[in-house]
Amino acid sequence: MCQKNDLSHRQCVICNKQLIGRSDKRFCDIKCKNYYHSEVRKSLKTIASETMKVLAKNIIILEGIMGEEKNSCLIDRLALERLGFIFNYVTDVRKIWCYFLWCFQFQLPICEKQTCGNNN
Numbered sequence: 001m002c003q004k005n006d007l008s009h010r011q012c013v014i015c016n017k018q019l020i021g022r023s024d025k026r027f028c029d030i031k032c033k034n035y036y037h038s039e040v041r042k043s044l045k046t047i048a049s050e051t052m053k054v055l056a057k058n059i060i061i062l063e064g065i066m067g068e069e070k071n072s073c074l075i076d077r078l079a080l081e082r083l084g085f086i087f088n089y090v091t092d093v094r095k096i097w098c099y100f101l102w103c104f105q106f107q108l109p110i111c112e113k114q115t116c117g118n119n120n
Contacts, residue, residue: 054089061085 010019014032019025027033061083065075081087 051089054086055091058085058089 010025011017012019012028012032013026014036015028017028019028027036061080062085065080065083077087
C-alpha cells in the first residue's frame with residue numbers, strides 16, 4: 001500500500017516554524033524569504049569583491065613591472081610570486097599547442113612555457 005509523505009514535519013529554513021501549504025514551500029512568510037535571499041546576495045558580493053581585489057593587485061604588479069611603454073617582457077614566475085602575484089586568479093586561459101599556456105589578467109597576457117604532456 002502506498003503511503004503519503006509526512007509533510008507535517010517540514011520547517012522554515014530560517015526560523016524553523018512548521019510549514020503549512022504547498023509541498024515545495026521553504027519559508028513560513030515573506031520576511032524569512034527576504035532575509036534568506038539577502039544573505040545569499042551578501043555572500044556572493046563578498047566573494048566577487050575578494051576576487052576583484054586579487055585581480056586588481058595582480059594588474060598593479062604586472063603594470064609596475066612592464067611600465068607604460070612596454071607591451072611585453074620576460075619575468076620569472078618565482079619573481080612574480082615574491083611580489084605577491086597570485087596565479088590562480090586570471091580572467092582567461094588559452095593553451096597554444098602543448099608548449100605555451102596563456103593566462104590573461106584582463107588586457108595583459110601572461111605566457112608560461114610548459115613541457116609537452118604537462119597538464120597543469
